[in-house]
Amino acid sequence: MxxxxxxxxxxxxxxxxxxxxxxxxxxxxxPIGLDEIDLRVRWLLDLIGAAQSELVSRLWQPATFDTLTAGRDSQGRRLPAQGHVTAARLGWNPSYPTGVYVPSRVTRVVTAQAVGTLRTLAYRDHAISALSARFDPATRRLAPPTAAGDYVPAGFARGVARHLAARSRRAESASHERLRITDVQTPPRTSxxxxxxxxxxxxxxxxxxxxxxxxxxxxxxxxxxxxxxxxxxxxxxxxxxxxxxxxxxxxxxxxxxxxxxxxxxxxxxxxxxxxTADLSGGATAVGVDWSPATLGAAAIVTERPDGLVSDYRGFTYDDRGLGIKLARLQAEGQHLHRKAARLTRLAATAPPEVRAELEGKIAVLDAHRAAVGVKRGKINRELAFHFARHIVEYAAAAGAAVIGVEDLTTLETRGHGRVNNNRAAQSARRKAVDALAHTATGAGVTVVSVPARGTSALCPGCNETLSRPGGYHRAWCAKCKVGGNRDHVAGVNLAKRALLGRRAAIRKRGQNPQIRIAEHAPVRQCRDKTSPTPSRPRHRRVRRSVPTATPQAGVNQRRIVPAPRASVWDTVKPAPASHVVTGSREVRTSPTSATSVAGSMSYVDAARRRSSPRRRTSAPRPS
Structure with missing residues:
Protein backbone atom coordinates (compact mmCIF):
# COMPACT_ATOMS: atom_id res chain seq x y z
CA MET A 1 0.00 0.00 0.00
CA PRO A 31 -29.53 47.05 0.07
CA ILE A 32 -26.77 48.88 -1.77
CA GLY A 33 -26.35 49.02 -5.52
CA LEU A 34 -23.32 47.38 -7.09
CA ASP A 35 -22.42 50.61 -8.87
CA GLU A 36 -22.18 52.38 -5.53
CA ILE A 37 -20.05 49.52 -4.20
CA ASP A 38 -17.69 49.95 -7.15
CA LEU A 39 -17.42 53.66 -6.42
CA ARG A 40 -16.67 53.12 -2.72
CA VAL A 41 -14.10 50.44 -3.51
CA ARG A 42 -12.46 52.82 -5.96
CA TRP A 43 -12.15 55.43 -3.20
CA LEU A 44 -10.51 52.82 -0.98
CA LEU A 45 -8.09 51.71 -3.70
CA ASP A 46 -7.19 55.31 -4.51
CA LEU A 47 -6.23 55.94 -0.88
CA ILE A 48 -4.20 52.71 -0.71
CA GLY A 49 -2.51 53.22 -4.08
CA ALA A 50 -1.46 56.82 -3.41
CA ALA A 51 -0.12 56.01 0.07
CA GLN A 52 1.75 52.94 -1.19
CA SER A 53 3.38 54.80 -4.09
CA GLU A 54 4.45 57.62 -1.76
CA LEU A 55 5.93 55.18 0.76
CA VAL A 56 7.86 53.20 -1.88
CA SER A 57 9.23 56.41 -3.43
CA ARG A 58 10.32 57.70 0.00
CA LEU A 59 12.07 54.42 0.82
CA TRP A 60 13.77 54.12 -2.59
CA GLN A 61 17.35 54.39 -1.31
CA PRO A 62 20.23 51.94 -0.75
CA ALA A 63 19.83 51.97 3.05
CA THR A 64 16.37 50.41 2.72
CA PHE A 65 17.64 47.48 0.69
CA ASP A 66 20.64 47.03 2.99
CA THR A 67 18.26 46.62 5.92
CA LEU A 68 15.98 44.19 4.08
CA THR A 69 18.91 42.12 2.78
CA ALA A 70 20.46 41.86 6.24
CA GLY A 71 17.11 41.00 7.81
CA ARG A 72 17.98 42.87 11.05
CA ASP A 73 16.80 46.10 12.57
CA SER A 74 18.98 48.78 14.22
CA GLN A 75 19.10 46.75 17.48
CA GLY A 76 20.15 43.54 15.74
CA ARG A 77 16.78 41.82 16.11
CA ARG A 78 15.50 39.65 13.29
CA LEU A 79 12.82 41.25 11.15
CA PRO A 80 9.45 39.48 11.29
CA ALA A 81 7.89 37.87 8.25
CA GLN A 82 4.77 40.05 8.36
CA GLY A 83 5.25 43.17 6.25
CA HIS A 84 3.18 45.53 8.40
CA VAL A 85 5.03 44.42 11.56
CA THR A 86 8.38 45.04 9.84
CA ALA A 87 7.27 48.51 8.75
CA ALA A 88 6.08 49.36 12.27
CA ARG A 89 9.37 48.25 13.81
CA LEU A 90 11.45 50.21 11.30
CA GLY A 91 9.23 53.31 11.49
CA TRP A 92 8.05 53.15 7.88
CA ASN A 93 4.66 54.85 8.08
CA PRO A 94 2.67 56.07 5.05
CA SER A 95 1.30 59.60 4.79
CA TYR A 96 -2.19 60.65 3.73
CA PRO A 97 -3.65 63.99 2.56
CA THR A 98 -4.42 66.54 5.22
CA GLY A 99 -7.82 66.07 6.81
CA VAL A 100 -8.30 62.49 5.59
CA TYR A 101 -8.95 59.81 8.22
CA VAL A 102 -7.75 56.26 7.42
CA PRO A 103 -8.17 53.37 9.88
CA SER A 104 -5.06 51.69 11.20
CA ARG A 105 -6.05 48.38 9.55
CA VAL A 106 -5.99 50.05 6.14
CA THR A 107 -2.51 51.32 7.00
CA ARG A 108 -1.54 47.70 7.65
CA VAL A 109 -2.63 46.82 4.12
CA VAL A 110 -0.56 49.70 2.69
CA THR A 111 2.63 48.85 4.58
CA ALA A 112 2.30 45.09 3.94
CA GLN A 113 2.04 45.63 0.19
CA ALA A 114 4.88 48.19 0.13
CA VAL A 115 7.27 46.02 2.17
CA GLY A 116 6.43 43.02 0.01
CA THR A 117 7.39 44.98 -3.11
CA LEU A 118 10.65 46.20 -1.58
CA ARG A 119 11.57 42.72 -0.37
CA THR A 120 11.08 41.37 -3.87
CA LEU A 121 13.40 44.03 -5.28
CA ALA A 122 16.02 43.47 -2.55
CA TYR A 123 17.23 40.36 -4.37
CA ARG A 124 17.56 42.32 -7.60
CA ASP A 125 19.50 45.04 -5.79
CA HIS A 126 21.95 42.48 -4.35
CA ALA A 127 22.42 40.86 -7.76
CA ILE A 128 23.03 44.18 -9.54
CA SER A 129 25.54 45.21 -6.87
CA ALA A 130 27.43 41.91 -7.17
CA LEU A 131 27.45 42.01 -10.97
CA SER A 132 28.62 45.63 -11.12
CA ALA A 133 31.52 44.73 -8.83
CA ARG A 134 32.55 41.96 -11.26
CA PHE A 135 32.13 44.08 -14.39
CA ASP A 136 35.26 45.20 -16.26
CA PRO A 137 34.61 48.46 -18.19
CA ALA A 138 37.64 47.90 -20.43
CA THR A 139 36.58 44.50 -21.77
CA ARG A 140 32.88 45.00 -20.94
CA ARG A 141 32.67 41.50 -19.55
CA LEU A 142 31.75 39.95 -16.22
CA ALA A 143 34.35 38.15 -14.17
CA PRO A 144 33.38 34.66 -12.92
CA PRO A 145 31.78 34.57 -9.43
CA THR A 146 34.05 33.84 -6.51
CA ALA A 147 31.42 32.96 -3.88
CA ALA A 148 28.39 30.72 -4.07
CA GLY A 149 26.10 33.57 -3.06
CA ASP A 150 27.14 35.64 -6.10
CA TYR A 151 25.50 33.28 -8.58
CA VAL A 152 22.61 34.73 -10.58
CA PRO A 153 20.76 33.30 -13.60
CA ALA A 154 22.65 33.67 -16.86
CA GLY A 155 19.87 35.58 -18.60
CA PHE A 156 19.64 38.15 -15.80
CA ALA A 157 23.45 38.50 -15.75
CA ARG A 158 23.59 39.20 -19.50
CA GLY A 159 20.86 41.82 -19.21
CA VAL A 160 22.72 43.64 -16.42
CA ALA A 161 25.99 43.35 -18.37
CA ARG A 162 24.40 45.02 -21.40
CA HIS A 163 23.08 47.82 -19.18
CA LEU A 164 26.49 48.32 -17.58
CA ALA A 165 28.19 48.35 -20.98
CA ALA A 166 25.78 51.01 -22.27
CA ARG A 167 26.32 53.04 -19.12
CA SER A 168 30.10 52.90 -19.53
CA ARG A 169 29.81 53.96 -23.18
CA ARG A 170 27.70 56.96 -22.21
CA ALA A 171 30.14 57.90 -19.45
CA GLU A 172 33.14 57.40 -21.82
CA SER A 173 35.33 56.41 -18.90
CA ALA A 174 36.71 53.21 -17.44
CA SER A 175 35.78 54.00 -13.85
CA HIS A 176 34.86 50.99 -11.74
CA GLU A 177 31.60 51.91 -10.01
CA ARG A 178 29.48 49.69 -7.82
CA LEU A 179 25.87 50.29 -8.79
CA ARG A 180 22.67 49.74 -6.88
CA ILE A 181 19.13 49.26 -8.07
CA THR A 182 18.37 52.88 -7.22
CA ASP A 183 20.99 53.93 -9.81
CA VAL A 184 19.56 51.67 -12.50
CA GLN A 185 15.81 52.22 -12.32
CA THR A 186 13.19 54.48 -10.83
CA PRO A 187 10.66 53.39 -8.17
CA PRO A 188 8.28 50.82 -9.64
CA ARG A 189 4.61 51.45 -10.23
CA THR A 190 2.61 49.28 -7.88
CA SER A 191 -0.66 47.56 -8.73
CA THR A 276 0.53 12.89 -0.48
CA ALA A 277 2.57 12.40 -3.64
CA ASP A 278 4.27 8.99 -3.85
CA LEU A 279 7.05 9.14 -6.43
CA SER A 280 8.22 5.58 -5.76
CA GLY A 281 5.00 4.06 -7.07
CA GLY A 282 4.21 3.58 -10.73
CA ALA A 283 6.40 2.46 -13.61
CA THR A 284 5.36 4.98 -16.29
CA ALA A 285 6.37 8.61 -16.66
CA VAL A 286 5.48 11.37 -19.10
CA GLY A 287 8.07 13.90 -20.22
CA VAL A 288 6.95 17.37 -21.33
CA ASP A 289 9.31 19.36 -23.54
CA TRP A 290 8.82 23.08 -24.15
CA SER A 291 8.84 23.66 -27.88
CA PRO A 292 9.51 26.88 -29.82
CA ALA A 293 6.88 25.88 -32.40
CA THR A 294 4.09 25.11 -29.91
CA LEU A 295 3.74 25.33 -26.16
CA GLY A 296 4.87 21.76 -25.48
CA ALA A 297 5.13 18.15 -26.56
CA ALA A 298 4.94 14.96 -24.49
CA ALA A 299 6.30 11.41 -24.69
CA ILE A 300 6.04 8.30 -22.49
CA VAL A 301 8.67 5.95 -21.01
CA THR A 302 7.78 2.73 -19.20
CA GLU A 303 10.00 0.82 -16.79
CA ARG A 304 9.99 -2.97 -17.32
CA PRO A 305 12.04 -5.78 -15.78
CA ASP A 306 14.29 -5.77 -18.85
CA GLY A 307 14.83 -1.99 -18.78
CA LEU A 308 13.23 1.23 -20.03
CA VAL A 309 11.13 1.12 -23.19
CA SER A 310 9.32 3.69 -25.28
CA ASP A 311 7.61 3.72 -28.67
CA TYR A 312 9.08 7.19 -29.43
CA ARG A 313 5.62 8.36 -30.53
CA GLY A 314 4.89 11.57 -28.76
CA PHE A 315 1.95 13.91 -28.46
CA THR A 316 2.20 17.48 -29.74
CA TYR A 317 -0.12 20.01 -28.17
CA ASP A 318 -2.42 21.94 -30.51
CA ASP A 319 -2.84 25.50 -29.23
CA ARG A 320 -5.82 26.21 -31.56
CA GLY A 321 -4.11 29.23 -33.03
CA LEU A 322 -3.66 30.99 -29.69
CA GLY A 323 0.12 31.05 -30.11
CA ILE A 324 -0.18 33.06 -33.33
CA LYS A 325 -2.57 35.45 -31.65
CA LEU A 326 -0.18 35.92 -28.73
CA ALA A 327 2.69 36.62 -31.14
CA ARG A 328 0.60 39.24 -32.90
CA LEU A 329 -0.36 40.90 -29.61
CA GLN A 330 3.25 40.82 -28.46
CA ALA A 331 4.41 42.56 -31.65
CA GLU A 332 1.63 45.12 -31.27
CA GLY A 333 2.59 45.83 -27.66
CA GLN A 334 6.26 46.26 -28.59
CA HIS A 335 5.31 48.63 -31.41
CA LEU A 336 3.23 50.74 -29.01
CA HIS A 337 6.12 50.76 -26.51
CA ARG A 338 8.61 51.96 -29.13
CA LYS A 339 6.23 54.64 -30.36
CA ALA A 340 5.57 55.91 -26.83
CA ALA A 341 9.32 55.97 -26.11
CA ARG A 342 9.98 58.00 -29.23
CA LEU A 343 7.25 60.51 -28.36
CA THR A 344 8.67 60.76 -24.84
CA ARG A 345 12.08 61.70 -26.24
CA LEU A 346 10.49 64.28 -28.51
CA ALA A 347 8.44 65.75 -25.66
CA ALA A 348 11.57 66.29 -23.57
CA THR A 349 12.79 69.09 -25.91
CA ALA A 350 9.49 70.28 -27.40
CA PRO A 351 7.80 73.62 -26.71
CA PRO A 352 5.14 73.69 -23.96
CA GLU A 353 2.14 73.61 -26.32
CA VAL A 354 3.60 70.75 -28.38
CA ARG A 355 4.64 68.92 -25.23
CA ALA A 356 1.06 68.92 -23.93
CA GLU A 357 -0.17 67.43 -27.19
CA LEU A 358 2.54 64.76 -27.14
CA GLU A 359 1.77 63.85 -23.55
CA GLY A 360 -1.86 63.26 -24.51
CA LYS A 361 -0.77 60.92 -27.30
CA ILE A 362 1.60 59.12 -24.92
CA ALA A 363 -1.26 58.58 -22.45
CA VAL A 364 -3.39 57.04 -25.21
CA LEU A 365 -0.55 54.74 -26.27
CA ASP A 366 0.04 53.64 -22.68
CA ALA A 367 -3.65 52.84 -22.26
CA HIS A 368 -3.66 50.79 -25.45
CA ARG A 369 -0.53 48.95 -24.38
CA ALA A 370 -2.07 48.15 -21.00
CA ALA A 371 -5.17 46.80 -22.75
CA VAL A 372 -2.98 44.59 -24.93
CA GLY A 373 -1.21 43.30 -21.83
CA VAL A 374 -4.50 42.43 -20.16
CA LYS A 375 -5.65 40.56 -23.25
CA ARG A 376 -2.36 38.64 -23.39
CA GLY A 377 -2.72 37.67 -19.75
CA LYS A 378 -6.19 36.25 -20.32
CA ILE A 379 -5.08 34.27 -23.37
CA ASN A 380 -2.04 32.96 -21.50
CA ARG A 381 -4.23 31.70 -18.67
CA GLU A 382 -6.64 30.02 -21.08
CA LEU A 383 -3.75 28.48 -22.99
CA ALA A 384 -2.06 27.22 -19.80
CA PHE A 385 -5.10 25.41 -18.42
CA HIS A 386 -6.08 24.01 -21.81
CA PHE A 387 -2.55 22.64 -22.18
CA ALA A 388 -2.61 21.22 -18.66
CA ARG A 389 -5.91 19.45 -19.24
CA HIS A 390 -4.67 17.76 -22.40
CA ILE A 391 -1.37 16.65 -20.85
CA VAL A 392 -3.07 15.27 -17.73
CA GLU A 393 -5.60 13.35 -19.82
CA TYR A 394 -2.71 11.96 -21.87
CA ALA A 395 -0.85 10.88 -18.71
CA ALA A 396 -3.95 9.41 -17.09
CA ALA A 397 -4.74 7.35 -20.19
CA ALA A 398 -1.18 5.96 -20.13
CA GLY A 399 -1.35 5.16 -16.41
CA ALA A 400 1.55 7.48 -15.58
CA ALA A 401 2.24 8.52 -12.00
CA VAL A 402 4.92 11.16 -12.74
CA ILE A 403 5.11 14.05 -15.22
CA GLY A 404 8.60 15.41 -15.78
CA VAL A 405 8.95 19.00 -17.01
CA GLU A 406 12.06 20.97 -17.80
CA ASP A 407 13.48 23.08 -14.99
CA LEU A 408 12.66 26.65 -15.99
CA THR A 409 15.54 28.10 -13.96
CA THR A 410 18.08 26.36 -16.21
CA LEU A 411 16.11 26.70 -19.43
CA GLU A 412 16.97 29.54 -21.77
CA THR A 413 16.02 30.03 -25.40
CA ARG A 414 19.04 30.80 -27.58
CA GLY A 415 20.14 30.32 -31.16
CA HIS A 416 16.76 30.79 -32.86
CA GLY A 417 17.09 34.42 -33.87
CA ARG A 418 16.15 37.58 -32.02
CA VAL A 419 12.43 37.43 -32.81
CA ASN A 420 11.95 33.74 -32.02
CA ASN A 421 14.06 33.94 -28.87
CA ASN A 422 12.00 36.84 -27.57
CA ARG A 423 8.74 35.12 -28.50
CA ALA A 424 9.71 31.90 -26.75
CA ALA A 425 11.03 33.72 -23.68
CA GLN A 426 7.71 35.50 -23.17
CA SER A 427 5.55 32.39 -23.54
CA ALA A 428 3.34 31.26 -20.69
CA ARG A 429 5.60 28.46 -19.50
CA ARG A 430 5.50 29.40 -15.83
CA LYS A 431 1.72 29.62 -15.89
CA ALA A 432 1.57 26.35 -17.79
CA VAL A 433 3.68 24.60 -15.11
CA ASP A 434 1.46 25.94 -12.32
CA ALA A 435 -1.69 24.94 -14.19
CA LEU A 436 -0.22 21.52 -14.94
CA ALA A 437 0.71 20.92 -11.30
CA HIS A 438 -2.72 22.06 -10.13
CA THR A 439 -4.61 19.90 -12.65
CA ALA A 440 -2.38 16.86 -12.22
CA THR A 441 -2.83 16.82 -8.45
CA GLY A 442 -6.55 16.29 -8.87
CA ALA A 443 -5.83 13.25 -11.04
CA GLY A 444 -3.28 11.76 -8.61
CA VAL A 445 -0.24 12.54 -10.80
CA THR A 446 2.91 14.29 -9.50
CA VAL A 447 4.75 16.95 -11.51
CA VAL A 448 8.54 17.05 -11.00
CA SER A 449 11.15 19.33 -12.55
CA VAL A 450 14.19 17.70 -14.14
CA PRO A 451 17.39 19.17 -15.66
CA ALA A 452 16.85 20.51 -19.15
CA ARG A 453 20.41 20.44 -20.50
CA GLY A 454 20.92 18.02 -23.37
CA THR A 455 17.38 16.69 -23.59
CA SER A 456 16.98 17.71 -27.24
CA ALA A 457 20.58 17.01 -28.28
CA LEU A 458 21.33 13.60 -26.72
CA CYS A 459 20.07 10.17 -27.71
CA PRO A 460 17.88 8.46 -25.06
CA GLY A 461 19.51 5.12 -25.88
CA CYS A 462 23.27 5.74 -26.01
CA ASN A 463 23.46 9.31 -24.66
CA GLU A 464 25.38 10.46 -27.74
CA THR A 465 24.79 13.58 -29.79
CA LEU A 466 21.92 13.29 -32.25
CA SER A 467 22.18 14.24 -35.92
CA ARG A 468 19.74 16.48 -37.82
CA PRO A 469 19.26 14.89 -41.23
CA GLY A 470 15.86 16.46 -41.84
CA GLY A 471 16.45 19.89 -40.34
CA TYR A 472 16.04 21.39 -36.91
CA HIS A 473 12.80 19.59 -36.02
CA ARG A 474 14.09 16.10 -36.82
CA ALA A 475 16.53 13.99 -34.79
CA TRP A 476 18.23 10.69 -35.61
CA CYS A 477 20.76 8.39 -33.93
CA ALA A 478 22.65 6.23 -36.42
CA LYS A 479 23.95 3.96 -33.67
CA CYS A 480 20.63 3.09 -32.00
CA LYS A 481 18.55 3.50 -35.18
CA VAL A 482 15.98 5.60 -33.33
CA GLY A 483 14.72 9.08 -33.96
CA GLY A 484 11.77 11.17 -34.97
CA ASN A 485 10.47 14.55 -33.94
CA ARG A 486 12.99 16.54 -31.92
CA ASP A 487 10.46 17.49 -29.24
CA HIS A 488 9.26 13.88 -28.86
CA VAL A 489 12.84 12.66 -28.39
CA ALA A 490 13.35 15.37 -25.77
CA GLY A 491 10.16 14.18 -24.03
CA VAL A 492 11.59 10.65 -23.88
CA ASN A 493 14.77 12.00 -22.23
CA LEU A 494 12.74 13.98 -19.70
CA ALA A 495 10.55 10.99 -18.83
CA LYS A 496 13.66 8.84 -18.43
CA ARG A 497 15.27 11.32 -16.03
CA ALA A 498 12.02 11.56 -14.05
CA LEU A 499 11.89 7.76 -13.63
CA LEU A 500 15.56 7.35 -12.71
CA GLY A 501 15.76 10.26 -10.24
CA ARG A 502 12.35 10.13 -8.60
CA ARG A 503 13.68 8.51 -5.40
CA ALA A 504 16.25 11.31 -4.98
CA ALA A 505 13.81 14.18 -5.56
CA ILE A 506 14.21 17.27 -3.38
CA ARG A 507 11.05 18.75 -1.90
CA LYS A 508 10.68 22.39 -0.93
CA ARG A 509 7.69 24.09 0.52
CA GLY A 510 5.57 25.78 -2.11
CA GLN A 511 7.48 24.21 -5.01
CA ASN A 512 7.21 21.09 -7.13
CA PRO A 513 9.64 18.22 -6.37
CA GLN A 514 13.00 18.78 -8.07
CA ILE A 515 15.42 16.27 -9.60
CA ARG A 516 18.82 17.94 -9.88
CA ILE A 517 20.97 15.04 -11.14
CA ALA A 518 20.45 13.73 -14.69
CA GLU A 519 20.99 9.95 -14.59
CA HIS A 520 21.28 7.86 -17.74
CA ALA A 521 19.95 4.45 -18.68
CA PRO A 522 19.33 3.18 -22.22
CA VAL A 523 15.77 3.49 -23.46
CA ARG A 524 14.94 0.70 -25.91
CA GLN A 525 12.49 1.32 -28.72
CA CYS A 526 9.44 -0.89 -28.38
CA ARG A 527 7.33 -1.78 -31.38
CA ASP A 528 4.26 -2.18 -29.17
CA LYS A 529 2.14 0.92 -28.90
CA THR A 530 2.61 2.09 -25.31
CA SER A 531 1.31 5.64 -25.58
CA PRO A 532 -2.42 6.38 -25.90
CA THR A 533 -3.92 8.08 -28.89
CA PRO A 534 -5.04 11.54 -27.80
CA SER A 535 -8.55 12.57 -28.73
CA ARG A 536 -8.69 15.43 -31.18
CA PRO A 537 -11.94 17.36 -31.65
CA ARG A 538 -13.05 17.66 -35.24
CA HIS A 539 -13.43 21.12 -36.70
CA ARG A 540 -16.94 22.05 -37.72
CA ARG A 541 -16.78 23.56 -41.16
CA VAL A 542 -19.99 25.62 -40.76
CA ARG A 543 -20.86 27.91 -37.90
CA ARG A 544 -24.24 27.02 -36.44
CA SER A 545 -24.73 30.56 -35.18
CA VAL A 546 -24.81 32.09 -38.71
CA PRO A 547 -28.35 32.05 -40.17
CA THR A 548 -28.61 30.20 -43.47
CA ALA A 549 -30.98 31.23 -46.24
CA THR A 550 -33.87 28.82 -46.86
CA PRO A 551 -34.41 28.30 -50.62
CA GLN A 552 -37.93 28.77 -51.92
CA ALA A 553 -39.93 25.79 -53.13
CA GLY A 554 -39.72 25.25 -56.88
CA VAL A 555 -36.69 27.48 -57.36
CA ASN A 556 -33.46 25.88 -58.65
CA GLN A 557 -30.32 27.14 -57.00
CA ARG A 558 -27.90 27.35 -59.93
CA ARG A 559 -25.14 29.06 -58.02
CA ILE A 560 -23.38 27.30 -55.14
CA VAL A 561 -23.30 29.50 -52.05
CA PRO A 562 -19.98 29.03 -50.19
CA ALA A 563 -20.03 28.15 -46.51
CA PRO A 564 -18.66 30.63 -43.97
CA ARG A 565 -14.95 30.42 -43.34
CA ALA A 566 -13.93 27.91 -40.67
CA SER A 567 -12.24 29.21 -37.56
CA VAL A 568 -9.91 27.77 -34.96
CA TRP A 569 -12.51 28.66 -32.35
CA ASP A 570 -14.99 26.15 -33.81
CA THR A 571 -13.44 23.44 -31.63
CA VAL A 572 -15.07 25.05 -28.61
CA LYS A 573 -18.48 23.65 -27.82
CA PRO A 574 -21.24 26.28 -27.97
CA ALA A 575 -22.73 27.28 -24.63
CA PRO A 576 -26.33 26.19 -23.96
CA ALA A 577 -29.06 28.71 -24.55
CA SER A 578 -30.23 28.78 -20.93
CA HIS A 579 -27.39 29.18 -18.46
CA VAL A 580 -26.77 31.12 -15.32
CA VAL A 581 -23.85 33.54 -15.16
CA THR A 582 -22.65 33.84 -11.58
CA GLY A 583 -21.58 37.19 -10.22
CA SER A 584 -22.23 39.26 -13.34
CA ARG A 585 -24.37 42.34 -13.34
CA GLU A 586 -25.87 41.84 -16.74
CA VAL A 587 -26.09 39.05 -19.32
CA ARG A 588 -26.04 40.44 -22.80
CA THR A 589 -26.64 38.34 -25.87
CA SER A 590 -24.61 39.27 -28.91
CA PRO A 591 -26.88 40.28 -31.80
CA THR A 592 -26.65 38.56 -35.15
CA SER A 593 -24.08 40.08 -37.43
CA ALA A 594 -25.68 42.45 -39.91
CA THR A 595 -22.99 41.72 -42.49
CA SER A 596 -23.65 37.98 -42.54
CA VAL A 597 -27.44 38.47 -42.80
CA ALA A 598 -27.08 41.01 -45.58
CA GLY A 599 -24.71 38.68 -47.43
CA SER A 600 -27.09 35.74 -47.22
CA MET A 601 -30.01 37.87 -48.39
CA SER A 602 -27.97 39.12 -51.34
CA TYR A 603 -27.34 35.54 -52.43
CA VAL A 604 -31.09 34.78 -52.26
CA ASP A 605 -32.01 37.89 -54.25
CA ALA A 606 -29.45 37.02 -56.91
CA ALA A 607 -30.81 33.49 -57.17
CA ARG A 608 -34.35 34.80 -57.54
CA ARG A 609 -33.36 37.14 -60.34
CA ARG A 610 -31.55 34.38 -62.19
CA SER A 611 -34.36 31.81 -61.80
CA SER A 612 -37.24 34.14 -62.77
CA PRO A 613 -37.99 34.41 -66.57
CA ARG A 614 -36.88 37.61 -68.19
CA ARG A 615 -39.62 39.76 -69.69
CA ARG A 616 -38.88 41.46 -72.95
CA THR A 617 -39.64 45.13 -72.74
CA SER A 618 -39.90 47.32 -75.79
CA ALA A 619 -39.62 51.05 -76.00
CA PRO A 620 -42.87 52.93 -76.53
CA ARG A 621 -43.51 53.91 -80.09
CA PRO A 622 -43.66 57.59 -80.78
CA SER A 623 -47.15 58.76 -81.49
Missing part, protein backbone atom coordinates in the same frame (compact mmCIF):
# COMPACT_ATOMS: atom_id res chain seq x y z
CA UNK A 2 1.39 3.40 -1.01
CA UNK A 3 1.31 6.53 1.07
CA UNK A 4 -1.48 8.02 -1.02
CA UNK A 5 -3.56 4.88 -0.57
CA UNK A 6 -3.01 5.00 3.19
CA UNK A 7 -4.99 8.26 3.37
CA UNK A 8 -2.16 10.70 4.18
CA UNK A 9 -2.93 14.20 2.94
CA UNK A 10 -1.13 17.52 2.84
CA UNK A 11 -2.59 21.06 2.60
CA UNK A 12 -2.37 23.00 -0.64
CA UNK A 13 -3.45 26.54 -1.43
CA UNK A 14 -5.03 27.60 -4.70
CA UNK A 15 -6.73 30.72 -6.02
CA UNK A 16 -9.99 31.51 -7.76
CA UNK A 17 -11.99 34.59 -8.69
CA UNK A 18 -15.60 35.59 -8.21
CA UNK A 19 -17.77 38.70 -8.27
CA UNK A 20 -20.38 39.92 -5.78
CA UNK A 21 -23.99 39.88 -6.90
CA UNK A 22 -25.59 41.54 -3.84
CA UNK A 23 -24.56 44.05 -1.18
CA UNK A 24 -26.24 45.33 1.99
CA UNK A 25 -25.30 47.72 4.76
CA UNK A 26 -24.11 45.71 7.76
CA UNK A 27 -25.70 48.02 10.34
CA UNK A 28 -29.09 48.76 8.81
CA UNK A 29 -29.50 45.86 6.37
CA UNK A 30 -30.47 48.25 3.56
CA UNK A 192 -3.83 49.16 -7.38
CA UNK A 193 -5.34 46.52 -5.10
CA UNK A 194 -6.22 45.86 -1.46
CA UNK A 195 -4.97 42.64 0.15
CA UNK A 196 -7.42 42.19 2.97
CA UNK A 197 -5.43 39.24 4.34
CA UNK A 198 -2.86 41.70 5.73
CA UNK A 199 -5.41 43.05 8.24
CA UNK A 200 -7.54 41.44 10.92
CA UNK A 201 -11.27 41.09 11.60
CA UNK A 202 -11.66 44.78 12.37
CA UNK A 203 -11.36 45.50 8.64
CA UNK A 204 -12.88 42.42 6.98
CA UNK A 205 -14.38 39.00 7.72
CA UNK A 206 -15.37 36.08 5.53
CA UNK A 207 -17.92 33.29 5.91
CA UNK A 208 -18.79 30.50 3.46
CA UNK A 209 -22.04 28.54 3.76
CA UNK A 210 -23.91 26.53 1.12
CA UNK A 211 -21.60 27.54 -1.74
CA UNK A 212 -22.15 31.24 -0.96
CA UNK A 213 -19.39 33.51 0.31
CA UNK A 214 -20.24 36.50 2.50
CA UNK A 215 -17.53 39.13 2.82
CA UNK A 216 -17.90 41.89 5.40
CA UNK A 217 -15.52 44.78 4.69
CA UNK A 218 -15.26 48.37 5.89
CA UNK A 219 -15.47 50.88 3.02
CA UNK A 220 -15.42 54.70 2.93
CA UNK A 221 -18.65 56.58 2.25
CA UNK A 222 -16.86 59.68 0.89
CA UNK A 223 -13.94 60.21 -1.43
CA UNK A 224 -12.03 61.98 1.37
CA UNK A 225 -13.33 60.53 4.68
CA UNK A 226 -12.83 62.98 7.51
CA UNK A 227 -13.67 60.75 10.48
CA UNK A 228 -14.55 57.34 11.77
CA UNK A 229 -18.24 57.84 10.88
CA UNK A 230 -17.34 58.01 7.17
CA UNK A 231 -16.30 54.34 7.20
CA UNK A 232 -19.13 51.78 7.25
CA UNK A 233 -19.25 48.00 7.03
CA UNK A 234 -20.77 46.40 3.95
CA UNK A 235 -21.76 42.74 3.44
CA UNK A 236 -20.95 41.46 -0.05
CA UNK A 237 -22.48 38.21 -1.25
CA UNK A 238 -20.72 36.19 -3.95
CA UNK A 239 -21.12 32.66 -5.29
CA UNK A 240 -18.44 30.00 -5.04
CA UNK A 241 -17.56 28.60 -8.51
CA UNK A 242 -19.25 25.24 -9.19
CA UNK A 243 -15.99 23.34 -9.69
CA UNK A 244 -15.12 23.93 -6.01
CA UNK A 245 -18.28 22.44 -4.54
CA UNK A 246 -16.86 18.90 -4.36
CA UNK A 247 -13.33 19.84 -3.24
CA UNK A 248 -12.04 19.02 0.25
CA UNK A 249 -11.53 22.66 1.25
CA UNK A 250 -10.59 23.25 4.88
CA UNK A 251 -10.03 27.02 4.99
CA UNK A 252 -11.24 30.05 3.03
CA UNK A 253 -8.90 33.05 3.05
CA UNK A 254 -9.65 36.74 2.77
CA UNK A 255 -9.69 37.98 -0.84
CA UNK A 256 -7.90 40.78 -2.63
CA UNK A 257 -10.07 43.62 -3.95
CA UNK A 258 -9.44 44.63 -7.57
CA UNK A 259 -11.38 46.80 -10.01
CA UNK A 260 -11.52 45.97 -13.71
CA UNK A 261 -13.72 47.06 -16.62
CA UNK A 262 -16.64 45.02 -15.25
CA UNK A 263 -16.45 46.29 -11.69
CA UNK A 264 -15.34 44.74 -8.43
CA UNK A 265 -13.42 41.46 -8.71
CA UNK A 266 -12.58 39.28 -5.70
CA UNK A 267 -9.32 37.36 -6.03
CA UNK A 268 -9.75 34.66 -3.41
CA UNK A 269 -7.63 31.82 -2.04
CA UNK A 270 -8.48 28.60 -0.25
CA UNK A 271 -6.71 25.63 1.32
CA UNK A 272 -7.62 22.07 0.45
CA UNK A 273 -6.33 18.64 1.43
CA UNK A 274 -4.72 16.57 -1.32
CA UNK A 275 -3.17 13.07 -1.20
Missing amino acids: TVAEAGCTVPRQFSYTTRPYAAVDDATGA VMARLAAADKQLSQIAVTDAVMTLTVKLPTYEAPAGRAHWRRVRLTAAIPPHLHTRAITDWHLPTLVLDHRGLLLRCAATEQIP
